[in-house]
Amino acid sequence: MPDPCVDVLVASYLEQDLVERIARSDPRVRVAYAPELLPCPRWPSDHVGVPRELTADEHDRWTSMLHTADVMFDFDWRHPDRTLEQSPNLKWIQATSAGAGQLVEKFGLSSAPLTVTTAAGVHADPLAEFALAGILHFARGLPRLVADRHTRTWRKQETTELAGRHALIVGAGKIGSRTAELLRCFAVTSTGVARTPRPACAPFDATTTTDRIAEHLPTADILVISCALTDATRGLIGPRELDALPRGALVVNLGRGPIIDEDALAEALSTGRVGGAVLDVTTTEPLREDSPLWTADNVLLSPHSAANVPSENGKIVDLFVENLGRYLSGESALINEFDFDAGY
Amino acid sequence: MPDPCVDVLVASYLEQDLVERIARSDPRVRVAYAPELLPCPRWPSDHVGVPRELTADEHDRWTSMLHTADVMFDFDWRHPDRTLEQSPNLKWIQATSAGAGQLVEKFGLSSAPLTVTTAAGVHADPLAEFALAGILHFARGLPRLVADRHTRTWRKQETTELAGRHALIVGAGKIGSRTAELLRCFAVTSTGVARTPRPACAPFDATTTTDRIAEHLPTADILVISCALTDATRGLIGPRELDALPRGALVVNLGRGPIIDEDALAEALSTGRVGGAVLDVTTTEPLREDSPLWTADNVLLSPHSAANVPSENGKIVDLFVENLGRYLSGESALINEFDFDAGY
Numbered sequence: 001m002p003d004p005c006v007d008v009l010v011a012s013y014l015e016q017d018l019v020e021r022i023a024r025s026d027p028r029v030r031v032a033y034a035p036e037l038l039p040c041p042r043w044p045s046d047h048v049g050v051p052r053e054l055t056a057d058e059h060d061r062w063t064s065m066l067h068t069a070d071v072m073f074d075f076d077w078r079h080p081d082r083t084l085e086q087s088p089n090l091k092w093i094q095a096t097s098a099g100a101g102q103l104v105e106k107f108g109l110s111s112a113p114l115t116v117t118t119a120a121g122v123h124a125d126p127l128a129e130f131a132l133a134g135i136l137h138f139a140r141g142l143p144r145l146v147a148d149r150h151t152r153t154w155r156k157q158e159t160t161e162l163a164g165r166h167a168l169i170v171g172a173g174k175i176g177s178r179t180a181e182l183l184r185c186f187a188v189t190s191t192g193v194a195r196t197p198r199p200a201c202a203p204f205d206a207t208t209t210t211d212r213i214a215e216h217l218p219t220a221d222i223l224v225i226s227c228a229l230t231d232a233t234r235g236l237i238g239p240r241e242l243d244a245l246p247r248g249a250l251v252v253n254l255g256r257g258p259i260i261d262e263d264a265l266a267e268a269l270s271t272g273r274v275g276g277a278v279l280d281v282t283t284t285e286p287l288r289e290d291s292p293l294w295t296a297d298n299v300l301l302s303p304h305s306a307a308n309v310p311s312e313n314g315k316i317v318d319l320f321v322e323n324l325g326r327y328l329s330g331e332s333a334l335i336n337e338f339d340f341d342a343g344y
Numbered sequence: 345m346p347d348p349c350v351d352v353l354v355a356s357y358l359e360q361d362l363v364e365r366i367a368r369s370d371p372r373v374r375v376a377y378a379p380e381l382l383p384c385p386r387w388p389s390d391h392v393g394v395p396r397e398l399t400a401d402e403h404d405r406w407t408s409m410l411h412t413a414d415v416m417f418d419f420d421w422r423h424p425d426r427t428l429e430q431s432p433n434l435k436w437i438q439a440t441s442a443g444a445g446q447l448v449e450k451f452g453l454s455s456a457p458l459t460v461t462t463a464a465g466v467h468a469d470p471l472a473e474f475a476l477a478g479i480l481h482f483a484r485g486l487p488r489l490v491a492d493r494h495t496r497t498w499r500k501q502e503t504t505e506l507a508g509r510h511a512l513i514v515g516a517g518k519i520g521s522r523t524a525e526l527l528r529c530f531a532v533t534s535t536g537v538a539r540t541p542r543p544a545c546a547p548f549d550a551t552t553t554t555d556r557i558a559e560h561l562p563t564a565d566i567l568v569i570s571c572a573l574t575d576a577t578r579g580l581i582g583p584r585e586l587d588a589l590p591r592g593a594l595v596v597n598l599g600r601g602p603i604i605d606e607d608a609l610a611e612a613l614s615t616g617r618v619g620g621a622v623l624d625v626t627t628t629e630p631l632r633e634d635s636p637l638w639t640a641d642n643v644l645l646s647p648h649s650a651a652n653v654p655s656e657n658g659k660i661v662d663l664f665v666e667n668l669g670r671y672l673s674g675e676s677a678l679i680n681e682f683d684f685d686a687g688y
Contacts (some may be wrong), residue, residue, distance in 0.1 A: 045504035126505050129530065133480035140477045145646055146490070152638045154630035154647045158387035161470050161653035185529035186473065194477045286498035302489055303498045309505035 005030045006328065007089070009069035011039040011076055012096060013049060018317045022073070025321045026328055032069070037062045039077050045312035047074055047096040059284025071327065073320055080107040082115075091115060092327060094320045094335070097124050098175070098307075099228050099256060100338050116338040117323055121174040122315040123307035127226075127280065128178035128253045130306035132186075135222060136162065137300055139251055163187040168220035170213065170236070171227030172204065175254055179224055181206050191216055195232070210236070217244035222252065228344035229256035239264040248275035254306070257283035266292040269299060279307040349374045350672065351433070353413035355420055356440060356591055357385040357393060362661045366417070369665045370672055375545025376413070381406045383421050385598055387481060389656035391440040415671065417664055423452040428458075435459060436671060436678070438664045442467050442519070442651075443600060444682050455603035460668055465518040467657040471570075471598045471624065474650035476530075477647035478622025479566060480506065481644055482604055512564035514557065514580070516548065523549050523568055535560055539576070554580070556562055561588035566596065568634040573600035574687045583608040592619035598650070601627035610636040615629040624650040 010019055010033040023031040037058055039049030054062060061310065066076060066086045072093045076083055082104070083090065095103065098120040104110050141159035148155055165188045169176045172192035180190040187269070190244050194203035195212055200207045205303040207215055210232060217223070223245060227233050238261040242251070251274050253260055262283045268274040276298045282291070285304055323334045338344070354363055354377040367375040380538045381402055385395030388535070396405060408624055410420060410430045416437045420427055424447070427434065436459040439447065444462045448454050481487070485503035492499055513520045516536035524534040525547040537557055538546035544551045554576060561567070567589060573576050582605040595618050597604055606627045612618040620642045626635070629648055637643050667678045 042500065045502065046500070048500075111539040119520075125507050125531070129480065129506055130484055132476070132530075133484045133486060136473065136480060137478035137486060140475060140650070141472055142481060142486075142644065143490075145644060146487075148647070149638055149643065151646045152633065156386065156390070156392075156647045156649040156652070157647070158652040158654065161655065162473055163469050164655065182529055185526055187469070257480065289496065294493055299493065300486065300489060301493045302490070303500045305502070306484070308500070308502040310502065310510065311505065 003029055006324075007032065007068045007075065008071045008324070009033075009065050010073045011038070012047045012074035013038055013044070014073075014313055016045055016306070020323060021317055022324070024068055025257065025324055029324065031255060032065045034061065034065065037065075043308060044310065045308055045316075049077075051077070066246060071324070074127065075103060075107065080109075083107060083109060092117065093314075095119055095338075096316055097113045097158070097337075099344065102229065102256075104338060104340070105343075110340050115334060117276045118338055118344075119316050119333050120336045121204055122312060122319060124178040124210060124249045125177050126307050126309040126312070127257040128182050130280060130302065131224060131252050131254060131278060132182050134252060134276075135183075135250055138180045138276030138278070139165075140296065143297060148204065165221040165222065166190065166219050167222040167224055167295070168213065168216050168235075169193060169204070169224045169226060170210070171255060173226065173228075176226035177203055177225060178256070179252075183222070188222070191220075193227075213321055214244065217241055218246065222250045224252040225255045225259050227255050227259065229258055230343040233259045235259070235261055237261065237265075239267070241257045242268040242274055245274065247273060250278065252278040254280050257281040257285065262291070262293070268298050269293075272298075274298075276300070276333065281306055348372055348609060350414045350668075351376065352415045352417065352668070353377075353409050354417045355382070357388070357390045358381055358417070358657055358661065359388060362657055365661055366665060366668070368503055368536070369668055372672055373668065376409045378405065378409065387652060388654065389652055389660075393421075395421070401541050415635045415668070419447060419451065424453075427451060427453060432580045436461070438660075439682070440660055440666060446573065446600075448682060449687075454684050459678060461678050461680045462682055463660050464680045468518040468522040468665060470651045470653040470656070472526050474624060474646065475523045475568060475596050475598060475622060476526050478596060478620075479527075479594055482620030482622070482642065483509075487641060491542035509565040510534065510563050511566040511568055512552070512557065512560050513537060513548070513570060514577075514603075515569065515599060516542070516551065517570065517572075518673045520568065520570035521547055523570060523596075523598070527566070529620060532566070535564075537571075558585070558588065561585055562590065564589055564593060566594045568596040569599045569603050571599050571603065572687065573602055577603045579603070579605055579611075581605065583611070586618055588610040589618065591617060594618070594620045594622065596622040598624050601629065602626040606635070606637070610640065613637075613640050616642075618642075620644070624648055626630075 005028050019033045039051045041049045069087050070089050074096050093116050095118050100118045110302050139160050139162050167183050167190040168181050169190050170193040172194040184203050187207040191206040197209050236259050278300045280302045282305050326332050349372050352375050382420050383395045385393045412433050414433050417662050418440050440639045442464040483504050483506050509529050511534040513524050513538040516538040533549040535550040580603050592649050622644045624646045627647050670676050
């Protein structure tokens with residue numbers, strides 16, 4: 001008689017109550033979780049953390065846990081590239097990030113008989129909040145207010161406003177849609193850019209496809225990048241595209257650094273061609289030491305952690321528990337299944 | 345036969361097309377506008393401006409314009425306290441600010457047989473945008489991001505988020521309502537505080553009255569002041585009220601400085617009791633030179649100009665033209681009539 005149970009290995013730090021929520025979600029679920037064998041999180045939802053040296057005994061325990069796993073919550077932190085040999089029973093990995101393309105490729109899992117689901121959607125709220133924080137920061141002249149306080153200067157002046165502007169949002173997925181939704185509250189219209197044609201519908205006022213963005217750049221007061229990094233989006237925004245934006249436009253990158261030509265962006269920021277950049281991602285991370293972005297006062301730079309908020313783990317576990325139910329019933333497709341062909 | 349015309353004196357700077365919009369609004373309207381006799385605006389919607397020295401001839405011209413006026417767009421910039429003697433025909437002043445209480449009192453107009461209408465509502469959008477800019481600035485850790493860029497530090501960490509918080513909004517007028525509406529987009533609930541009881545309705549999740557705010561302070565992650573300065577609101581938020589807020593709460597003042605005890609606020613900011621303050625107004629303006637707020641890094645200080653955006657004059661003129669139509673027809677009450685008893 002086959003074992004009716006499913007062995008779930010929680011392979012990154014989770015708060016204890018969340019581990020219990022997974023364990024209690026179905027009687028067939030058997031959870032393995034040993035935080036002492038995992039990298040030490042710098043904050044609760046840190047899924048990278050500070051690596052540990054494992055003793056020989058700890059190494060054996062971790063190896064054994066990997067060996068038994070049918071399902072993993074997050075990738076193995078030590079040898080993700082050896083996942084298939086280490087975990088012969090493994091059928092599904094639930095990733096904790098929205099963009100898993102680079103990981104899957106790096107770990108050589110793209111041809112594996114394995115399901116990978118992403119955490120797409122979980123980060124939409126905090127990333128869209130960050131986008132708005134950054135857009136408002138520049139649109140409402142906050143850098144000058146901060147500078148004036150430092151010099152004890154009381155200087156009234158006019159600033160631009162958000163209402164009435166237009167945004168071009170490259171990537172009409174959950175992050176882009178939530179950003180458009182928030183912008184719409186501020187009376188900012190938006191055009192959503194998807195890979196394939198789709199009808200215009202809320203929260204976007206219009207939609208277009210990636211190959212036609214050139215037509216839309218001249219009216220983009222705000223350019224938001226919220227798409228995955230694929231062969232089609234690498235270097236999508238170069239000098240020509242930046243030059244086509246209205247003078248003083250704002251550029252927001254919530255996707256991946258290499259989608260924007262970073263040298264061209266730095267140049268456009270230095271001349272004021274681009275008025276401000278709100279970046280959660282850069283081409284190399286950490287940002288390379290000699291990057292001119294470090295000293296550009298019209299850059300708001302976040303070290304790829306704008307999605308790190310207290311509610312993150314709870315939302316990923318909500319998604320995982322829903323997926324686990326579907327996995328056990330075998331009746332419906334998992335949410336956020338990674339598409340190895342599309343790369344996201 | 346009485347003169348069917350109404351003499352409208354535009355007494356602060358307006359763009360030429362807006363002056364024409366007033367002039368063309370009704371054949372009975374006769375507009376007097378001489379920008380060369382007005383203070384020089386520092387930005388288009390600057391209704392204070394840099395005063396001019398008038399020559400004897402210019403003085404006479406201005407005196408004559410004041411003498412003829414039936415209606416004024418904005419107060420006389422030179423001797424508003426002599427309005428009644430200077431302008432014997434004057435029946436109505438359209439103010440360009442939302443809060444006219446201090447002006448009316450200062451100019452001794454409170455017992456005048458005069459209608460004053462305010463520009464309440466015009467500034468709701470830009471002020472609410474500014475409130476959100478400031479709230480997001482602190483909630484999403486932007487001061488640290490800016491500091492880290494300056495020191496070339498790439499330091500991932502978690503920040504708080506807006507979603508799921510609760511705001512107490514003192515002043516349920518247009519500015520407070522628009523702020524609540526924007527906060528609601530970010531999944532922030534709110535309680536609106538009005539002078540007199542009113543049913544809870546959108547954009548507020550609940551309502552209460554000014555005399556009961558003490559009960560609501562302990563759940564106010566964000567306290568927004570968007571009410572008028574009156575005897576009932578002067579010093580409304582003192583040390584006790586600040587101490588009742590959750591630790592690290594954010595305080596926003598879009599109303600008037602004296603509504604908050606500024607020394608108590610500075611003290612609460614220095615201990616972290618209050619996590620951040622977003623101030624468009626201060627007790628004395630400019631902020632007094634020895635104020636500890638100048639050096640408080642958890643203060644975002646705006647020199648009472650958060651409402652100054654390019655669309656401002658257009659919106660005030662929209663309101664004025666609507667009011668002018670009502671004035672001429674005599675059929676309906678003017679919008680935003682100042683209530684001399686209530687003080688707003």
